[in-house]
Amino acid sequence: MKQLTIVKIGGNIIDDAGRLSDFLRLFAALEGPAILVHGGGKIATALGRRLGIAPQYVQGRRITDAATLELVTMVYGGLVNKQLVAGLQGLGCPALGLTGADGAVLRARKRPVQHTDFGFVGDLDASGVNTGRLQLFLDAGLRPVMAPLTFDGSGSLLNTNADTIAAALACAFAPGCAVRLVYCFEHKGVLASAADPQSLIPQISAAEYAQLKDSGIVTEGMIPKLDNAFDALRQGVAEVIIGHALELPSLLNHQTGTILT
């Protein structure tokens, strides 16, 4: 069976040049086909501040107006994506930077206006992933590096959460392929106590996840990530692992991090 490793890298690693460089070395050394998905929200917020584009939130969720879409197109599709690609190429890793519009690889639906108009935000599921096009790149030995931008098929880019993109990619490739989905961030994995880095939970089943949510141990920021992750497992993704970006090889060997089952 074919294998594919999908790694999502979060903003706190991307912000830190030293840690990012260490992470890129680990990603470049991975064996077999792999895709990197990145965020960049903090950098976008910082640049937005310099440009007088204040982040707007409704119910804790960011609104993407036209100015914000331009901002994230510059930061995610340009600055962050191209620096990652150039960095990986410098390590001999054949990276290919993509937004969802490039080669039409990720087609999303602009979120319908109900109570809130989220603006240029795209909802993506596995049906929007052009696996044929991505497989062409993978078969050519290229490593796609995906910015958190999708497109609507009618000329507009859309802002889409990077965790969601990673999960949609994993689900789309799951039929006929052993997909490992790895969420990398600045913590060792899911912690029983946010204040205690030693309180790593090495394994969580779907039933245990429901309990952790009920008891308030899993905090707000982790819930969308874990919801995505358990959904991916239900759709046939072989493994979902959550852990520290600089422990990528150990995460893949199940020596550390949180594995979801």
Add this chain to the structure above:
Amino acid sequence: MKQLTIVKIGGNIIDDAGRLSDFLRLFAALEGPAILVHGGGKIATALGRRLGIAPQYVQGRRITDAATLELVTMVYGGLVNKQLVAGLQGLGCPALGLTGADGAVLRARKRPVQHTDFGFVGDLDASGVNTGRLQLFLDAGLRPVMAPLTFDGSGSLLNTNADTIAAALACAFAPGCAVRLVYCFEHKGVLASAADPQSLIPQISAAEYAQLKDSGIVTEGMIPKLDNAFDALRQGVAEVIIGHALELPSLLNHQTGTILT
């Protein structure tokens, strides 16, 4: 013999949403394999002003310091490139946005410091073009859309003139391929009198070009473009045409514009 059309589109068309949309329609309707190369200097200058990054020139040539490299990476690799790609995809044209780092398609040499340190500027010739990788994309039916950014092979992006990139691409594909190189801008072609749009020179040979330069008819801004163009013809490029972006089909049919011979 295989055919390839390479179109360079300049900043004054990119700046104007209406004209850009008309141009993209023409480019999307082209038959056969094609590559689009774009600039974006004016947009970069405008954004730089908002960010307090003043353009620096030495002898009329822009210096690319670290802040400027970040700026052009955002604008060329992000904003402009991704808007072009999304616009083309919206027209059903299978665009794939690339900088030189993506798939290592354009590897340049950082310009050596002699009298002036130009900073992160890359000099590119045909030997730096990864034709195999680009041919893979073309064979898959994709249309590369190239930002004016190259890379040094060691982790850094470099700023490279879009006219130069178009010429280097044309020269690299010329062996075994009938390459048409089209420089599109906001004028009808090379004009005998800059003030008179009716003074179009329909055809210029290398000998005539030398006379036009001597007599001061060809102005400063056109010289690097025409030098590149005649160099491309010497290296086996089949046709070089210069003309108005919104006359692309007539340019290719030799009904208007300036053809270099």
